[in-house]
Amino acid sequence: MDFTEDQIHRYSRHILLQDVGVEGQEKISNGKVLIVGAGGLGAPVALYLAAAGVGTIGIIDGDVVDLSNLQRQIIHFTPDVNKAKVLSAKEKINQLNPDVKVITYRELLTASNALEIIGQYDFIVDGTDNFPVKFLINDACVKAGKPFSHGGILRFDGQTMTVLPGTACYRCVFHAPPPPNAVPTCSEAGVLGAIAGMLGTIQATEVLKYLTGVGDLLTNRLLTFNAKTMEFRTIKVKHNHNCAVCGDHPTITELVDYEQATCEIKN
């Protein structure tokens, strides 16, 4: 890949980094990343990956922008209310960096489309709000041998881990989705908007580290933080030999759609 003069200029702060350089920027520009969910986490992930010049960004989300999203989903603006989130996100990415090819999927990730969609990307980012899809992303990525970043936020807390083929997966740590009635509905729980940015930028950083091969990924570790104390912790987690998807005797041989916890979007 030959960069134009403008591209060299645009990406100069990456290229200046000894660990990245022109070669690293080429890897970023050749990268294909799928972002599942164009919401609180997906927004900062998409913006930073677009700014970094990731060559292809896929975004899957079936929702439209709601006024209550704007408190944290920084890729959507006030005039975007009622617009499809994938379209709103694509417009911003194109404005930020026309080098990026954006592929949009205005639908939900399901057991029937997950493998086909995920198969077209190098890295997958979990920016979803619900556990059935988080487990689906995990299981599909494990089966397809694709690396992904798990991310979750609630109230003042965030957590993330990176999963590569062979490292501890989300299911190794959390086993199975919690019963739907145990999960506080989204409108009940609330979330401090800025922590979506804190967590999303960590996820975007992991993507760029993965694409360039720089540093040590957040594998076999769960990073958690609490914004009230501003304390960060990484907890070592191990590959679980009894894991239902990546253990010695996996019982999950086919992807399934779990029952969705109801998420009150508008109230």
Added chain:
Amino acid sequence: MGIFQVNGKNQEIETPVSLVEVMKINNVTQPEMVSIQVNGEFVSRDDFGTVQINQGDEVDFLYFMGGGSRC
């Protein structure tokens, strides 16, 4: 008294103490929303009721956290 760690912080209490009691002290009111490690090993959900915590143990409560696209 014995000292053990919960999510990286020291806790002082008479040991051994049941994991259930440690959960109670730490306001883990919804066991179904937490995954628990003791000394880096996962505790099966079925064993939450029987595990004892001893002096020097490290207990980690890992909470289910959703959030993101719609939350």
